[in-house]
Amino acid sequence: PVPDIVIGRLPIYLRALKRLLSEGIEVTSSRELGRWLGISSAQIRKDLSHFGEFGKQGTGYHIGKLCGELEQILNVNREWPVALVGVGDLGRALAHYGGFSHRGFRIAQLFDNDPAKIGQKINELEIMPVNKMGNSIEEARIRVAMIATPADAAQEVADALVKAGIRAILNYAPIALIVPGDIRVQYIDPVIHLQRMTYYLEK
Amino acid sequence: PVPDIVIGRLPIYLRALKRLLSEGIEVTSSRELGRWLGISSAQIRKDLSHFGEFGKQGTGYHIGKLCGELEQILNVNREWPVALVGVGDLGRALAHYGGFSHRGFRIAQLFDNDPAKIGQKINELEIMPVNKMGNSIEEARIRVAMIATPADAAQEVADALVKAGIRAILNYAPIALIVPGDIRVQYIDPVIHLQRMTYYLEK
Ligand SMILES: NC(=O)c1ccc[n+]([C@@H]2O[C@H](COP(=O)([O-])OP(=O)(O)OC[C@H]3O[C@@H](n4cnc5c(N)ncnc54)[C@H](O)[C@@H]3O)[C@@H](O)[C@H]2O)c1
Numbered sequence: 001p002v003p004d005i006v007i008g009r010l011p012i013y014l015r016a017l018k019r020l021l022s023e024g025i026e027v028t029s030s031r032e033l034g035r036w037l038g039i040s041s042a043q044i045r046k047d048l049s050h051f052g053e054f055g056k057q058g059t060g061y062h063i064g065k066l067c068g069e070l071e072q073i074l075n076v077n078r079e080w081p082v083a084l085v086g087v088g089d090l091g092r093a094l095a096h097y098g099g100f101s102h103r104g105f106r107i108a109q110l111f112d113n114d115p116a117k118i119g120q121k122i123n124e125l126e127i128m129p130v131n132k133m134g135n136s137i138e139e140a141r142i143r144v145a146m147i148a149t150p151a152d153a154a155q156e157v158a159d160a161l162v163k164a165g166i167r168a169i170l171n172y173a174p175i176a177l178i179v180p181g182d183i184r185v186q187y188i189d190p191v192i193h194l195q196r197m198t199y200y201l202e203k
Numbered sequence: 204p205v206p207d208i209v210i211g212r213l214p215i216y217l218r219a220l221k222r223l224l225s226e227g228i229e230v231t232s233s234r235e236l237g238r239w240l241g242i243s244s245a246q247i248r249k250d251l252s253h254f255g256e257f258g259k260q261g262t263g264y265h266i267g268k269l270c271g272e273l274e275q276i277l278n279v280n281r282e283w284p285v286a287l288v289g290v291g292d293l294g295r296a297l298a299h300y301g302g303f304s305h306r307g308f309r310i311a312q313l314f315d316n317d318p319a320k321i322g323q324k325i326n327e328l329e330i331m332p333v334n335k336m337g338n339s340i341e342e343a344r345i346r347v348a349m350i351a352t353p354a355d356a357a358q359e360v361a362d363a364l365v366k367a368g369i370r371a372i373l374n375y376a377p378i379a380l381i382v383p384g385d386i387r388v389q390y391i392d393p394v395i396h397l398q399r400m401t402y403y404l405e406k
């Protein structure tokens with residue numbers, strides 16, 4: 001199988017290509033893409049070679065075509081409904097987030113355990129109680145979820161999500177989740193990104 | 204210089220090592236670390252070799268010592284004060300976020316342009332008006348900032364931050380920022396993480 005670390009770079013390539021497209025550029029090269037991303041052009045060619053022949057030597061990549069192929073490889077040539085658990089400050093911001101559309105994801109269900117929040121609507125979605133989460137996710141065959149609860153609730157929420165059929169969890173809470181081997185978990189950890197920058201700052 | 208892509212992995216190694224430490228493990232190997240992270244042990248050894256000799260062949264790495272060295276390399280053996288611009292739903296969640304402490308960062312100043320929010324306090328920090336941002340950041344010699352404003356305000360905020368002496372920006376808004384070459388920018392983009400997972404889901 002293709003190494004995780006290679007799969008991890010594909011969404012970065014797709015975002016950069018989409019950006020070039022939005023600026024009216026139709027063709028690019030691994031050299032130009034590499035300069036833009038701070039990744040060597042050899043690394044980009046090697047990564048893409050796992051998936052077949054893209055672009056001809058010397059003529060570069062047709063950006064529209066490569067975007068389509070990457071979307072197919074990443075399974076985002078469709079729209080995945082997403083369950084969001086925890087609708088506090090962060091959860092509300094996520095429910096309003098405009099960065100999901102046209103990139104393969106849509107927040108479809110909201111869950112919280114605070115009685116004062118149950119029944120409120122955000123963007124026409126009703127906040128549902130966590131005791132309805134299992135059935136609701138199962139019935140809608142939702143496979144992707146985001147956790148925006150406090151850290152001490154995140155593991156129990158993850159267990160309930162896996163039981164309901166969720167296969168991919170994006171966790172914002174600062175705690176490592178323990179899940180079965182076939183469940184994918186990604187973390188949003190601002191400190192990782194901040195540390196990537198302090199390396200370059202004056203000591 | 205060391206490739207960006209290598210620097211990008213060091214915070215991931217540091218987080219994993221700190222986690223092993225918290226579980227009472229004192230020694231590890233690139234093989235064990237690699238299995239944990241989904242990165243080949245050869246890649247880990249190669250990455251670390253950019254910075255000198257860590258651990259002896261066959262005896263592995265002393266985790267406490269390697270953490271100290273990585274913290275020094277990443278410049279997080281100190282605490283960086285951080286300016287946060289935009290104190291709406293996401294900004295409030297960031298101002299309360301417990302994941303910064305003991306990892307090199309502390310939210311030190313809050314800014315917003317909504318008159319109704321100016322003067323409010325969060326965690327003993329007062330929300331200041333953006334027209335005071337330049338002087339306040341300059342006086343406190345803050346070098347790191349986070350943007351949690353709407354996308355259409357983010358570029359103008361970034362320009363003001365750079366002018367005030369900020370050298371590293373973590374941007375949560377879904378828009379690419381244009382900054383001078385010596386300014387570091389990182390993005391929090393949940394879609395990148397979601398796409399890394401959908402690759403593995405049933406088509
Ligand atoms: N990674 C990041 O960039 C980032 C940034 C800010 C905050 N956070 C994290 O996001 C999480 C949410 O932060 P916040 O400021 O919005 O907190 P908050 O307290 O405002 O919201 C948490 C919400 O979760 C709900 N909740 C609690 N337990 C629950 C459970 N068992 N099931 C369902 N809902 C439950 C609460 O009722 C509340 O509505 C925290 O873990 C915080 O550390 C992450």
Ligand SMILES: NC(=O)c1ccc[n+]([C@@H]2O[C@H](COP(=O)([O-])OP(=O)(O)OC[C@H]3O[C@@H](n4cnc5c(N)ncnc54)[C@H](O)[C@@H]3O)[C@@H](O)[C@H]2O)c1
Nearest residue numbers: 093289290291292293315316317351352353354356376391
């Ligand atoms: N990357 C992620 O994970 C993620 C998740 C959710 C939201 N977001 C993004 O974060 C941003 C904030 O989202 P939110 O839901 O908190 O929005 P919000 O409207 O609740 O908060 C925005 C805040 O910014 C302030 N503001 C607006 N213009 C400003 C300016 N020029 N200077 C200073 N402050 C200014 C507003 O007064 C408000 O307090 C948005 O860009 C949103 O798309 C990112």
